[in-house]
Amino acid sequence: DAKTTQPNSMESNEEEPVHLPCNHSTISGTDYIHWYRQLPSQGPEYVIHGLTSNVNNRMASLAIAEDRKSSTLILHRATLRDAAVYYCILTPRGSGGSNYKLTFGKGTLLTVNP
Amino acid sequence: GAVVSQHPSRVICKSGTSVKIECRSLDFQATTMFWYRQFPKQSLMLMATSNEGSKATYEQGVEKDKFLINHASLTLSTLTVTSAHPEDSSFYICSARVPETQYFGPGTRLLVL
Numbered sequence: 001d002a003k004t005t006q007p008n009s010m011e012s013n014e015e016e017p018v019h020l021p022c023n024h025s026t027i028s029g030t031d032y033i034h035w036y037r038q039l040p041s042q043g044p045e046y047v048i049h050g051l052t053s054n055v056n057n058r059m060a061s062l063a064i065a066e067d068r069k070s071s072t073l074i075l076h077r078a079t080l081r082d083a084a085v086y087y088c089i090l091t092p093r094g095s096g097g098s099n100y101k102l103t104f105g106k107g108t109l110l111t112v113n114p
Numbered sequence: 115g116a117v118v119s120q121h122p123s124r125v126i127c128k129s130g131t132s133v134k135i136e137c138r139s140l141d142f143q144a145t146t147m148f149w150y151r152q153f154p155k156q157s158l159m160l161m162a163t164s165n166e167g168s169k170a171t172y173e174q175g176v177e178k179d180k181f182l183i184n185h186a187s188l189t190l191s192t193l194t195v196t197s198a199h200p201e202d203s204s205f206y207i208c209s210a211r212v213p214e215t216q217y218f219g220p221g222t223r224l225l226v227l
Contacts, residue, residue: 036218038158041205041221041223042220043118043207043219043220043221044158044207044209044218046215046218049214049215087157101148101160101163102160103160104150104157105157107157
């Protein structure tokens, strides 16, 4: 499976933008890039995913490098509720059933300062 | 958005007893659900893949006779921890697959005394 590399931790100030990087140099042409986040004592929460083009939703934006070897999750205005562990995960496109697995690494612990 | 629930949210049991955890997809059908386990300060580890109407697929090192999985309907999967021991104390999380991604339940905290 293609692996991802993320910083162990990052800090941000409230109401400022946050750029969370993820390196995935061994990504294949058919891998989706997923981002999840996990607040303390909760299950992971889906944030966003993409394949090649940049993606935007109400939670965040996903910027994907042209060579797809890296991506950045952008939180436009961090709030205290965004403090969580953020996971960047690759999954093969089109895989079905038991082949569709998410392998969680250690992720990035985001601290948001008031 | 897709909602996944788990019940109970927290359970305390005595060593040697069995505990059943339910995972439900509330507003969609899921032919595939997943069960994860998370120990303190560690990341999620996939335990097994649950497919509706068929046997679950377990990850290497997970005892299938200890962690019984049943996926009897398109909206319900259950995980039964049989003869639980203190080392089984953990945070158990399920997820349900939708096209292109997964949605997770809130987790069940199991404490075995």
